[in-house]
């Protein structure tokens with residue numbers, strides 16, 4: 001390959017013939033050299049001997065395909081149908097049979113290791129695959145998400161290749177490869193050899209819980225050769241759809257964590273649940289339609305066109321206009337009620353004009369007059385209120401809200417909805433803010449009135465595919481909106497119901513998401529159980545924490561058989577001394593990426609300063625606006641969601657940091673202790689958290 005690249009480059013300087021031919025030849029050579037250059041360091045990772053049509057041949061499998069013109073050195077794409085044979089336990093496919101599957105570990109042009117995954121002589125495929133995997137998992141973290149192309153496991157492969165237009169919901173414990181799987185799924189769906197047709201990555205949307213994770217995960221995209229994917233947080237996506245540039249608050253969470261008053265907390269919880277109910281879309285639509293209908297009652301639509309010096313007038317009275325409104329209201333959200341109303345009015349007006357004898361030749365002139373008059377009517381009757389104003393007005397006017405909600409929500413939900421906001425007394429940002437509970441409602445109003453979706457030259461269009469990471473934290477209402485924002489059934493959701501930290505405003509069970517996304521009764525939740533990130537010692541401890549709040553829906557994690565050092569608990573000395581000692585220990589053990597995880601972002605700076613005084617230099621990531629690029633960092637637990645480190649050091653591994661009776665806190669503790677790949681240090685202030693203490697069996 002190197003020789004060929006050199007040949008091509010030599011040729012670039014001097015290509016004979018006339019100038020046009022030379023130009024085309026040069027482009028060809030450049031393209032070939034470029035195609036080859038990505039292969040040089042590691043051209044393939046797998047080889048297979050297959051027998052098909054009476055012929056035995058050897059084929060290679062790589063990250064990028066390469067088709068040698070002479071046909072001697074062909075590398076097939078990992079996403080191709082033949083690629084799938086490599087990842088699964090299957091040895092037969094419709095065209096023939098596999099005789100050998102061999103893993104070739106190549107690093108920087110050197111063959112490091114050869115492992116036969118399957119040979120007819122009887123290698124145990126399962127254990128050989130495991131050996132390769134364990135080898136890979138023992139390697140260090142990279143500070144960004146890794147591509148797992150060469151070691152995709154059979155259970156992951158099946159999900160990556162799930163049909164693109166069928167909704168897919170994946171439940172998996174921390175470290176089971178959910179985020180990796182989502183990004184590899186985009187690469188698979190974008191593969192141009194797919195029978196269903198490749199999707200354009202620029203038309204896909206990936207939602208991740210925070211901006212730090214978005215940056216971390218985005219780094220795997222170039223390796224997978226996908227470009228233009230929009231990776232954002234749900235809040236940022238909603239704000240962008242609404243063209244809002246304000247701070248997003250979560251007052252309910254502040255209240256739930258900040259008050260001891262049970263009754264207040266109960267009311268805040270129930271109100272938040274009601275606002276996130278999927279049927280709120282119907283409530284809002286009913287409210288808007290009712291108001292529009294009331295205004296239309298006293299309106300009249302009239303439009304006149306002059307054809308051949310003769311004037312023709314059509315008109316519709318209030319009841320006829322309301323009928324049109326009722327007819328279009330239940331339609332798709334994408335285009336919006338306002339535009340659909342104008343379109344229908346124009347259609348209807350034209351029909352009436354035709355009935356009066358207006359000929360086809362006058363259509364264009366008539367249409368633009370009708371559009372003008374329809375827009376004028378709409379301006380009068382449907383006062384354009386921004387989604388923010390609309391939602392806030394509705395939430396302030398219990399009478400109107402109750403009238404819209406009756407018959408749609410249960411009495412209990414209506415009551416919860418009408419509860420004045422228990423968190424209203426909390427201060428808001430001076431520059432203006434919206435609350436995270438309001439955002440999906442505002443987006444719903446926008447969808448109902450103006451439409452929403454991916455922006456394109458011809459208006460809003462559905463996304464080719466939407467992928468959601470940490471999907472347990474989204475509300476049923478948002479799922480309902482997302483299912484309309486994507487092509488039918490083209491949505492993939494991954495998450496861990498045990499890592500859900502926003503129960504008050506999110507789904508409680510996966511079925512609540514599935515109900516909104518399902519296109520057939522066969523669509524079910526898929527479960528992952530194996531976890532790849534951490535050693536057995538770390539997974540054992542994390543499972544202990546998870547058991548305190550585990551849902552039946554989530555299977556307990558099973559660690560791959562990889563051992564590491566025991567989890568260390570540091571007791572003596574000041575918190576900063578112990579944290580500094582742990583970081584130094586980690587670095588000495590060869591761990592380059594070390595996460596010092598504490599409960600609150602507001603303490604991160606002080607801790608980093610204290611570490612600095614002890615000659616330990618750490619970057620602080622205390623807000624979503626900072627980028628994690630590897631090395632030693634101090635971070636609050638909530639921002640570490642989805643990230644991983646070689647070693648994690650949990651500072652404040654105690655009940656005063658994570659109160660045991662608040663599920664939000666114990667779930668956050670679970671997130672914190674599941675971030676380390678190879679080692680974990682616990683640094684409690686006082687006694688170790690009860691959930692982290694060694695369990696005494698049979699006591």
Ligand SMILES: Nc1ncnc2c1ncn2[C@@H]1O[C@H](COP(=O)(O)OP(=O)(O)OP(=O)(O)O)[C@@H](O)[C@H]1O
Pocket residue numbers: 133136137146148151152153156172173174175176177178179180181496532533641642643644674
């Ligand atoms: N097939 C695989 N081969 C090699 N490494 C893998 C494989 N699957 C997952 N991993 C590794 O396991 C780790 C966890 O993966 P990932 O972050 O995708 O899991 P997750 O389920 O999203 O975790 P969390 O819920 O904690 O965010 C990563 O280091 C990833 O590279």
